[in-house]
Amino acid sequence: MSAALIERDFAVPDIHCAGCIAKLEKGLVADSRIAAARVNFTAKRVHLSCLADAELPELIGAFSRLGFEAHPIGDGAPDAAAQAADSRELLRAVAVSGFAMMNIMLLSVSVWSGAAGATRDLFHWLSAIIALPAIAYAGRPFFRSAARALRHGRTNMDVPISVGVLLVTAISLYETATSGPHAYFDGAAMLLFFLLCGRWLDSVMRDRARGGVTALLRNMGAGAMVLDARGAGRWVDAAALAPGMVMLVAAGERLAADGAVTSGATRLDLSLLTGESAPQRVGVDDRVHAGTLNLDAPVLVKVTAAGADTAIADIARLMGEAAQGKSRYVRIADRAAGYYAPAVHALALLAFAGWMAAGYGWHHSLLIAAAVLIITCPCALGLAVPAAQIVAAGELMRRGVLIKDGSALERLSEVDCALIDKTGTLTLGRPVPIGLDAVAPQHKPLLLALAQASRHPLSEALARALAAEDVPPAPVAQLRETPGFGVEAEWRGRGIGLGRPRGAITDDALATELTIGGAAVATIRFADRLRPDARAAVDGLRDAGIAPGIVSGDRAEAVAPVARTLGLTALTGVSPQGKLAAVARQRAAGHRVLMIGDGLNDGPALAAGHASIAPGSASDAGKNAADCIILGDRLMPAVDAIRMARRTQAIVRQNFALAIGYNIVAVPLAFLGHVTPLVAAIAMSGSSLIVVGNAMRLKRALR
Amino acid sequence: MNGLLILIPLALGIGLLGLAAFFWSLRQGQFDDLDGAALRIFIEEEGDEDRAR
Numbered sequence: 001m002s003a004a005l006i007e008r009d010f011a012v013p014d015i016h017c018a019g020c021i022a023k024l025e026k027g028l029v030a031d032s033r034i035a036a037a038r039v040n041f042t043a044k045r046v047h048l049s050c051l052a053d054a055e056l057p058e059l060i061g062a063f064s065r066l067g068f069e070a071h072p073i074g075d076g077a078p079d080a081a082a083q084a085a086d087s088r089e090l091l092r093a094v095a096v097s098g099f100a101m102m103n104i105m106l107l108s109v110s111v112w113s114g115a116a117g118a119t120r121d122l123f124h125w126l127s128a129i130i131a132l133p134a135i136a137y138a139g140r141p142f143f144r145s146a147a148r149a150l151r152h153g154r155t156n157m158d159v160p161i162s163v164g165v166l167l168v169t170a171i172s173l174y175e176t177a178t179s180g181p182h183a184y185f186d187g188a189a190m191l192l193f194f195l196l197c198g199r200w201l202d203s204v205m206r207d208r209a210r211g212g213v214t215a216l217l218r219n220m221g222a223g224a225m226v227l228d229a230r231g232a233g234r235w236v237d238a239a240a241l242a243p244g245m246v247m248l249v250a251a252g253e254r255l256a257a258d259g260a261v262t263s264g265a266t267r268l269d270l271s272l273l274t275g276e277s278a279p280q281r282v283g284v285d286d287r288v289h290a291g292t293l294n295l296d297a298p299v300l301v302k303v304t305a306a307g308a309d310t311a312i313a314d315i316a317r318l319m320g321e322a323a324q325g326k327s328r329y330v331r332i333a334d335r336a337a338g339y340y341a342p343a344v345h346a347l348a349l350l351a352f353a354g355w356m357a358a359g360y361g362w363h364h365s366l367l368i369a370a371a372v373l374i375i376t377c378p379c380a381l382g383l384a385v386p387a388a389q390i391v392a393a394g395e396l397m398r399r400g401v402l403i404k405d406g407s408a409l410e411r412l413s414e415v416d417c418a419l420i421d422k423t424g425t426l427t428l429g430r431p432v433p434i435g436l437d438a439v440a441p442q443h444k445p446l447l448l449a450l451a452q453a454s455r456h457p458l459s460e461a462l463a464r465a466l467a468a469e470d471v472p473p474a475p476v477a478q479l480r481e482t483p484g485f486g487v488e489a490e491w492r493g494r495g496i497g498l499g500r501p502r503g504a505i506t507d508d509a510l511a512t513e514l515t516i517g518g519a520a521v522a523t524i525r526f527a528d529r530l531r532p533d534a535r536a537a538v539d540g541l542r543d544a545g546i547a548p549g550i551v552s553g554d555r556a557e558a559v560a561p562v563a564r565t566l567g568l569t570a571l572t573g574v575s576p577q578g579k580l581a582a583v584a585r586q587r588a589a590g591h592r593v594l595m596i597g598d599g600l601n602d603g604p605a606l607a608a609g610h611a612s613i614a615p616g617s618a619s620d621a622g623k624n625a626a627d628c629i630i631l632g633d634r635l636m637p638a639v640d641a642i643r644m645a646r647r648t649q650a651i652v653r654q655n656f657a658l659a660i661g662y663n664i665v666a667v668p669l670a671f672l673g674h675v676t677p678l679v680a681a682i683a684m685s686g687s688s689l690i691v692v693g694n695a696m697r698l699k700r701a702l703r
Numbered sequence: 704m705n706g707l708l709i710l711i712p713l714a715l716g717i718g719l720l721g722l723a724a725f726f727w728s729l730r731q732g733q734f735d736d737l738d739g740a741a742l743r744i745f746i747e748e749e750g751d752e753d754r755a756r
Binding site: 022 | 707711718735737738745
């Protein structure tokens with residue numbers, strides 16, 4: 001193959017088993033335009049090498065022929081790549097420090113078990129040769145961060161770590177050169193190893209959640225079919241759309257840019273944009289917005305604004321401003337370090353001054369000070385937070401909750417009031433057929449056969465509901481879809497059809513009609529429905545001491561039944577700015593607000609809330625702004641996440657207490673000069689193991 | 704002491720070999736898709752023929 005190949009990444013959320021991997025990798029290369037396909041199961045992604053002229057819809061078509069839904073991933077994530085490189089660098093540092101620790105320990109054990117004289121000196125020199133480059137390499141993350149903090153006149157956990165490691169290494173080197181009995185190279189390497197493990201766990205957790213979120217992003221309206229002057233269509237990416245172009249938007253597609261309808265009439269689903277649940281009727285010359293879903297019929301839309309000029313971009317600006325408050329949040333480990341670091345330095349200084357005053361000479365005093373530093377260095381403290389948080393995040397992920405980072409868990413544990421969006425959050429946010437039971441059983445297989453053939457949102461909803469009832473599709477022939485009207489087919493020699501009802505139906509209702517031989521036999525209505533466990537989730541929030549309330553962009557008549565069913569107070573018809581203001585009001589009243597929402601209109605409020613949760617069906621903006629994403633149709637995982645967050649915080653506090661208790665025992669020993677390298681090694685690894693073991697208890701926290 | 708002159712370089716050498724192997728596998732991307740690697744053993748052998756070609 002000589003033609004130039006281009007590389008593209010797709011998120012494919014439905015990869016579940018080895019069969020899927022094999023099917024995708026073999027099935028995709030069967031397409032002549034695709035040269036190679038490689039599945040990354042962990043990230044649920046597929047990497048394609050394809051011919052440069054292969055257009056996006058065709059590639060997505062290749063996926064859907066295999067039965068998978070694929071979403072293109074743009075190059076717009078250099079941030080994520082940098083993060084991945086970060087954790088890879090940490091992993092390398094872990095490996096180097098681990099190697100150094102094990103080999104130095106090998107030599108140290110011989111020294112502890114009685115090597116003396118020239119042998120001990122040789123072993124100390126060997127330890128130094130291993131330790132110095134290893135510490136120089138593996139210590140860089142701490143040295144960098146400590147230097148940054150000191151430059152800004154602040155202190156963090158990395159300052160005592162860096163000072164401790166450097167001082168201990170220097171003293172050990174001096175001891176080695178003067179044939180002293182104690183060298184702490186093993187302690188320094190071990191300290192770095194444990195701390196790097198904690199750092200690496202933290203970074204892996206962030207990467208994994210971020211990968212999960214990227215896989216969920218739908219790249220809403222990633223492009224559009226643009227018609228040129230002769231009426232020929234060509235696919236244009238959303239970024240390349242420009243005002244004046246004419247887009248052909250098929251039923252079931254999302255608009256990629258703002259514009260005005262030039263031909264055709266349809267209804268649009270605005271729920272992600274405004275929270276409005278009833279579809280909006282649009283005709284020629286009506287203005288339409290990016291992100292809305294075309295429900296009924298294909299329309300031509302002349303682009304008036306694209307990219308950064310769309311109405312969506314305004315909301316994005318609001319979100320950027322709202323998110324600044326969250327970046328000021330100080331994580332618990334850094335808060336602890338604020339008290340801890342000065343205490344450690346003061347203790348070491350005190351030990352040095354005390355032994356100097358007692359007349360033992362600067363060499364002995366410095367050795368004692370180093371022992372105090374290495375004992376107090378927050379080995380267990382560095383693991384206390386990340387170990388607990390990664391266990392909690394892993395456990396939540398198995399329950400369908402993605403936590404973006406550790407700070408999200410900390411903030412989630414502190415919330416005391418919740419503002420919940422209605423459309424798409426308390427409700428499913430998609431049409432669900434109602435009254436399917438009224439349909440005669442012999443008609444259901446026909447409905448499924450027809451509904452399966454169409455990508456129209458109503459057909460998909462119907463097919464999903466019927467598949468859940470285990471209805472088999474009827475054997476039909478000559479399936480064809482007429483956009484805007486419906487699907488037709490031949491069944492036992494008679495024409496059947498599924499399409500828009502011809503009778504008089506009120507504007508608000510979504511409905512579809514099954515006809516056999518031209519006569520209507522069944523009408524199915526659709527409506528948005530409450531999530532199955534919305535009531536239980538609201539009760540769960542109340543039990544957790546969190547006062548819930550509704551803020552919705554929808555009309556009062558549409559919100560009232562939901563509010564009544566759940567027994568909640570509601571604000572209705574609220575704009576995105578209004579939601580932001582509602583969050584600010586609660587905050588001003590001293591509350592820590594949990595925002596739960598899905599739409600683009602919830603984005604600013606999600607960014608502003610003390611913590612925020614979005615369902616997996618949310619808009620991309622919502623998912624990006626939220627701290628935590630729940631997958632599936634149930635709302636209960638949101639309550640699980642809060643309970644888990646609180647439990648994690650309790651474990652973290654226990655871990656801190658353990659680490660401080662250990663210091664209370666060990667510091668006097670170090671002060672009195674009883675801490676030899678052997679005691680330091682035992683104390684350090686022992687306290688780290690206890691802290692990690694305590695964190696593992698979180699695995700059972702939700703059972 | 705003679706034993707040490709052989710054994711210590713040997714121990715360090717083997718350790719370094721392990722470290723180098725780990726770095727190599729990291730660069731090869733063997734840690735990029737851990738869950739997928741566990742599942743790929745269930746895939747029928749056709750993939751191997753592809754590679755042989």
